[in-house]
Amino acid sequence: MEKTSTDAFPSTMNSSEKQETVCIFGTGDFGRSLALKMLQCDYSIVFGSRNPLRSSLLPNGAEVLSYSEAAQKSDIIILAVHREHYEFLKELTEVLKGKILVDISNNLKINQYPESNAEYLAQLVPGAHVVKAFNTISAWALQSGALDANRQVFVCGNDSKAKQRVMDIVRTLGLTPLDQGSLMAAKEIENYPLQLFPMWKFPFYLSAILCVFFFFYCIIRDIIYPYVNGKKDSTFRLAISIPNRIFPIAALTLLALVYLPGVIAAILQLYRGTKYRRFPDWLDHWMLCRKQLGLVALGFAFLHVLYTLVIPIRYYVRWTLKNRTITQAKAKTEDPFSTSTAWLNDSYIALGILGFFLFVLLGITSLPSVSNMVNWREFRFVQSKLGYLTLILCTAHTMVYGGKRFLSPSSLRWYLPSAYVIALIIPCTVLVIKFILILPCIDKTLARIRQGWERNSKQTSNGQHLKQSSIYLDSQL
Template sequence: MTDLSEKMHKPETVCIFGTGDFGRSLGLRLLQSGYNVVYGSRGPKNSLLLPKGSKVMTHAEAACEARVVFVAVQREHYGFLSSLASGLEGKVLVDVSNNLRRGLYPESNAEYLSRLVPGATVVKAFNTISAWALQSGGLDANRQVLLCGDRSDAKQQLMDIAQSLGFTAVDRGSLRAAADLEDLPLQLFPLWRLPLNIAICLTAFIFFYALTRDVIYERVTNGKDITFRIMVSLANKAFPIVSLVMLSFCYLPGALAGFLQLYNGTKYRRFPDWLDRWMLCRKQLGLLALAFGFLHVLYTLVIPIRYYVRYRINVYTISLVKDNKTYEFDNMAAWRYDSYYSMGILGFGLFVLLGITSLPSVSNSLNWREFRFVQSKLGYITLLLCTVHTFLYAYMLSLVVPCVVLILKLILITPCVDSKVTRIRQGWERQGKTSANGRDTKTNQPLMA
């Protein structure tokens, strides 16, 4: 079995400074992946909490044992490392730290570490991986270990370790990128912010408009107290409008981009910043629209069990009896109401389907053609059904945006325009410009990420 052990580059020894949650999880995972693990600790006697199979030494001793030293210590405690500087000469120091808040320090933790121990090569890595992901094996999206550093051989070592641990390593450039990497775990739904703000503002506007018109005005002129309507009626007025407008906002930037590409005659010119930002949060706009649509469905289905509605029907029936009148059946109204409900149900059904296909695990199992078919073709059919549904109910003002989007799309899919757009998206450029595909490109603007 000699020739086998020669082939193996492991068991390599890795050193970890710090015996906190992250240090322990990392050590356990390294051991499970075939590495030797040495912990550096101030009080090397206590090893009860540490994973079985690891050794504990003083920091200086531990650093001697390995080429790669993980610094799993909070930034405030980095001070002690400067006293170890000579022992860390030539080592690869891995900064895995995160801060509690943004903007706590002027420079990134990794750059600070690099200043403290100038003789070592600092790599920022693993800070986007949680102790939990290390323990559970890092599945799915958490599988990416982002790293950055100034020396590519040091980064390569970390990439090998990350790969052995079952992660995918992605190099994000020089140590200057460390500030960005340290920012990532502190983010709170950055792409949802704009869509959420739009949704909240729209909802508030429509709600207060309807409150003034339907409730307060009624109170002032007729003296009737119908404030109870706030809870269901007003909500069910605001939610569907917001849903439809958000769904239109989801498809509007794509249509605008098509026209812009037609106008520019190339796909290699960058879109204006606001359009880029808008394009990036289309999925979030669509999902919020779905959420509001879902609430609208529930608020609508709850109508017949409302106290007020039952009261009204009862009063109406009694009044018909007393006045000895009959309810004249209006065939037109039956058609209109039933169409209204049917369009709404089919639109909502398709909308739910769009929502399901935007789940990461589902959209990842589609090929590009299938994804485009669902999100574009089915998406526009959903918008069309929901627009017709709203039209039958006659909230006319809310139809402006969806109609604009539908008309723009209609223009884009007329055969002559469509063939031009398709050619442009395949790399064709108008005269004076040559395609970038295997040939020159004269556009001098960087590509949209």
Template structure:
């Protein structure tokens, strides 16, 4: 009994150490400090609290700074700075003077500068560099300035890329670990001299959309003036009729589908060019020309702008029956039939009926697939698809969409290509011009689908090279010798 009792007593301390309800030894979450109680400061504090941190705010008026996230503390700047080693600066550059006055409290602290400016080159030096000069004994890290208060409040941070720069590697590692815990992807841009570049990022105006928008504006202007000359000016010069009222609806409804089809084909043309370039080179390890790289990187934007033009075409088509001149023609025809006391007979032309119905059916189907491509290009939708699913929709269904929309254009002019009246002033109509680029893309794609071409291209993309590397050739020569 004594032995058993002793064993029980010896086991008791170990059982107490393993007790799951003993929370006295649990470490407290890390305390982070935020200078600034505005929208950005409050949103950042809320996100930090949700990520498991403790938050303390530094404010000029601790007792009158508005509502703060539940669970956060607020105190003076000096007291808040002394309580944390990582401090977020969420105030404007114009109010940085108080930081110089409390430089002794910030010595050895990591200061994360989140400030931005209203325009580029607003100050002679970057905000991050200015802050480092005011507080020379602190470790300034410029970063997280591309985050908005709205994104922080709504938790839209998953896989979002943020940038950091600073002269202290250790300080950047501390900030990077915190950002990773928030769900962000961190990219180190180097020393604090890159602060100006980071501060210019939020001031960029659609940098990825500039080339696609320029192409869209150029195509729109070209086809608008081209059709204006062929339709409106030609009718006035040759026939003396003023049909300028058609510019707003009819002319625009010709331009929109033309630009949509051309831009859709421009999404797939660079891929075909790249494939033939790889076939010509016999390797995938050589870089594409810069113009082709840039073209391929903006294919998504080209497709979305094309979808916008297709939407405009669909809307304009629906309002055609309510236009004044269309209603006037219908009413005039009814009145003329009543005066003559006769009804115009319905002549059934099977060929014309098939052409019209096919034209409308292909247009609706092409527009549906167009919308499907646009939806899957959204990150929230594309992120739910596997690589194979995304590739199938964007490549195979994309080329099918291009084929259907091109067929839609061919059927529109199937009985007009050989009519002399079609070529006003010896110029082809706009729908003929817009069929050139998509037809070229489809022919190139058809060539790439040939078994002998597809097999060779697949091997190249898997790493095979037509010419062996120099090292292997030297090794073969040495073996033969």
């Protein structure tokens, strides 16, 4: 599309303090809500409607005309009409020439049409300057003022002056415009409101897979095995014992998976000898949802702690203790006190408590109100260094919990080791690789690569450098 300057049209100011006149096509929900908000901000509003005389419920102070009459009143026209009805604009091509057409439309499905609604509009009315905006704001939020959750308005368009004027309106309405570039970005902007928690999808699916896998694993080891071998009904374990295995295991595994992409990235950088090559998409995406992975892990850790707190009041636990005491009294024997067991027991619980404390600290620093108070270095220190310490403590907690039984053949059931042994595979792998990576000789090379040094620097010209998008997580914080 050719870029014509929007200087040609002067902004239609009514008086010194009054804002300009803006035309809104369509008297539906969104058109009315936007008009009300704009009138409150001192704009003059002219509606364009199929039936100017029959339009009702319109905010006081707004004028209603036919589409072509309304278009002549302003050089900014906000199109509050569904894409399916854009056809009528073809007849207005002459009137709309050189005007700013703001496309606010959304679709019902991702990629519903081959081209974005805004690009389609630009094809329909080639003489106008199409700007995409407002589609992520709901009519209800505009009217009720409940915009705290999302004040961001993504804006894109090919004519920078037209885009600037729309961004000025957005700002005047008390919203935050975010320039997303040319109209080519419209498709992505239109997809935003249709995505349901995009960054949470991977963590949720992953935790669902982990939980299902360990659920069946525990059912086999803790319920089916005792039944087959001793006709014992252990189904009551489904309520607390098994969840209190699945949840901590999920917490530990997910925590390790937060730190695994960092070490994979480091290995890739070492192997390639440069930081200027993009990571594969899967790694990029994984890196970008580490915060969400971490928070889901924290949720599971909380559940584990709650389930652990109720252990002493469980009937099964009280019965076992009482029964053992009675059996010992009858047999006139007693368990000798084992200092090493006491040490192991206290140690694993202490490690769990400390690990959980740091875990919560990580969660607190990820709250925007807290992360905004610390600078980038401090945030990285907490997230990276304390994060690894959390992983070390939680892994140690699980290992010491295994204690003397850890890897002993007697704890195998149908050749299956205890669930926590499997849960330790990923955390231990991450910690071992991290340990290797921080060995001085490797760490030095990695640090140089991350400062921009390249092993084969002669082969790559500076102009071709591609920045890795995943490392820069600041936008997420």
